[in-house]
Amino acid sequence: MALKATTSFTTSLKEWREYRKFSQLDLALEADVSQKHVSYLETGRSNPTPEMIVRLAEALDIPLRERNLLLLSAGYRAGYQETDLTDPSMTFVNEALTRMLKHHDPFPALVVDRYWTIKKTNSAADALIALLPDVQALAPSADSMNLAFMTVHPQGLRQYITNWEQAFPLFIQRLKREAAATGDPKLMTAIAELLTLSGSAETLSFINEDLMPVIPLEMDINGLKLSLFTVIATFGTAQDITTDELRIESFYPANAETEAFFTNLSLKGI
Template sequence: MTSAMAAQNFPSVFREWRAFRKLSQLDLALAADVSQRHVSWLETGRSQPSREMVVRLSEAMQVPLRERNVLLQAAGFAPMYRESDLDEPAMKPVYDALSQMLKHHDPLPAIVVDRFWNVKMKNQAADLMLSLGGDIEAMQASIGTNSDEINLALLTVHPEGMRPFISNWDQAAPLFIQRLKREADGDPDIRDRMAAIIELAGPMPDIALQAEGLLPVLPLELNVNGLELSLFSVMSTFGTPMDITTDELRIESFYPADTATEAFFKSMSA
């Protein structure tokens, strides 16, 4: 679902989103508090939605703000949500909140990424983690990116990036690739970029996790010149975004999966 769909009529874009969310007309009607007949008539073009109805249906289908603008335009309305740069004055509360979150998470790594997995902000511990494999600028050159921005997904899967240091690649990679595919669904712009990154990962090994002895989370095991670290991550988003940029930002916070990893980051901070 991209801005290219704005040229389509509302019924087709609306129908695609309902199908993508795997909702029946009745399911959507109940979620949006409208009649099933009204949902059907909107999909066939017998009824035209109001601006408020487009927003209500978008919320019920959990459509991202960028794509809600597409739905609004397809229905003949002006876009409702703006897209701001993080350094704009209006975004200062968001930027300050992110800065505080990153600062408070030290001495453990935390990284802010956009919808393409480009790193927008990171704390000192994240700088340390990303540089464990060597100079990050040299690594950027090795993976063939001309951008000053670090792409966390590319850096993770590229053979010249962090991948050689991921000692549990066979276990972690399939789940990470599934995550990239899942987050790219519904947005061809993201899907095209992620497809190139996923291709770099190569064939994925079959993963059969045994329930016995399985941890509550899958750690990311790093082995850098004999230094062994075990981490897992938690992804956070803003709860009530009203700006496209805010809606698409995610904070990945890393936590130690063992005492040795916790001690390492604390010692480096000290």
């Protein structure tokens, strides 16, 4: 959903409500206000306070970046900051991320932002990436590696994923869910570009009675066979755009052989 700071509040609110498939009554009940007040806000008969805007944004589960646009559209200043991870005020956030990544060793873990750019990695993730110099070469620099791009590119992780046709539709669906939650048109454009780049059809295979709890990535890296699945974590009480958009991706072994490989890698100090 292409929401801009120049869009009026009445239009923005209605667009978000319809985007979330809420009726005016649904929004009123979720925000604990009257339906008439929601109607008046959408028609401009009532002017919202900043507090009411935040209340409605919470009811509609609008991310912080887009909440700022909603506040701006009503003539108020942005309410949420976007602080660089290197800022001193983010020290405790950085320490928490570092601790989580370190505690996940000997298995890979990394931190990505809204656009799937890798922000931090642990030693196991570094070791795994080091096994894939052709994948590393896809990034212009070490601080611009994009997990989604590196996964779907023909010279990226895709060439090592042996169950690509099974895993790819689920991967793209997950990215679409993340994009849909934000309403960010840049993300939807990025997904369209990934689909074009991959050259793969986004088609889920028929679900059968032998369906596994999760679909691991089955990889064959020059004879080294690995099986990994991911668990994703987010900050539960984010009040800064940066922390609101960070995702911690922790990879776990799906079989004993993969667990043994990363354990031995750690023992060797690699």
